[in-house]
Amino acid sequence: MSTVYPVVAIDLDGVVCDFARRFAEIARAEGFAVPDGYVPRDWHFSDVLTRAELDRCWRAAMAVEDFWLTVSPYLDSLCLRNLFGDFQVYWLTARSQSAGAPLLWQVQTWLKRARLGGEEWGARHSTTVIVGRPNEKAAVLRAIGAKWFVDDLAETVQWCADMAPECRSLLLDRPWNASAEGVPRVASLKEFVQMVRAARAAEGDPCADVS
Numbered sequence: 001m002s003t004v005y006p007v008v009a010i011d012l013d014g015v016v017c018d019f020a021r022r023f024a025e026i027a028r029a030e031g032f033a034v035p036d037g038y039v040p041r042d043w044h045f046s047d048v049l050t051r052a053e054l055d056r057c058w059r060a061a062m063a064v065e066d067f068w069l070t071v072s073p074y075l076d077s078l079c080l081r082n083l084f085g086d087f088q089v090y091w092l093t094a095r096s097q098s099a100g101a102p103l104l105w106q107v108q109t110w111l112k113r114a115r116l117g118g119e120e121w122g123a124r125h126s127t128t129v130i131v132g133r134p135n136e137k138a139a140v141l142r143a144i145g146a147k148w149f150v151d152d153l154a155e156t157v158q159w160c161a162d163m164a165p166e167c168r169s170l171l172l173d174r175p176w177n178a179s180a181e182g183v184p185r186v187a188s189l190k191e192f193v194q195m196v197r198a199a200r201a202a203e204g205d206p207c208a209d210v211s
């Protein structure tokens with residue numbers, strides 16, 4: 001007899017972590033005119049930065065000691081804890097090593113501080129996988145047998161939907177993906193959690209043991 005814990009994969013930046021706001025701060029510190037409250041319309045900040053300026057900001061961000069600890073969580077990310085207990089959650093992120101501590105430590109420490117990881121907040125129910133490029137997420141989804149995945153990058157979601165068809169990949173509504181068409185979406189993390197839990201319940205007793 002064993003309990004089934006379906007696998008759910010969740011992107012971090014733009015989903016759980018407010019990367020855009022932190023990156024805008026970096027851009028301002030580099031002297032670029034990024035307005036307060038700026039919300040990017042695409043993932044390259046192309047309405048306020050040239051590609052060369054974007055690259056410079058990336059270098060500046062990666063030079064910050066433990067940069068990934070300096071990003072704020074989105075306020076609604078705590079609702080993801082409603083998956084703990086009935087699912088195995090993989091935080092699936094494509095990130096680069098910044099100055100400071102090893103990237104994996106930064107990610108895991110950040111999750112702990114955000115009350116989404118660590119012994120107290122979810123180590124029993126979640127783990128972290130870091131890939132080098134977003135498209136590599138599809139191979140991970142297949143390897144871990146993920147049933148659900150949420151990400152904020154339309155290209156990634158489409159790629160994963162095509163390459164990991166056993167997993168239901170969903171795009172989280174964000175201003176920078178508003179123009180993407182033909183990609184299955186959720187409006188919020190709360191909706192994602194409700195959808196995943198409802199699908200689990202529809203399969204039968206969510207806590208049922210199977211032999």
Ligand SMILES: [Mg+2]
Pocket residue numbers: 011012013014015151152153
């Ligand atoms: Mg993302």
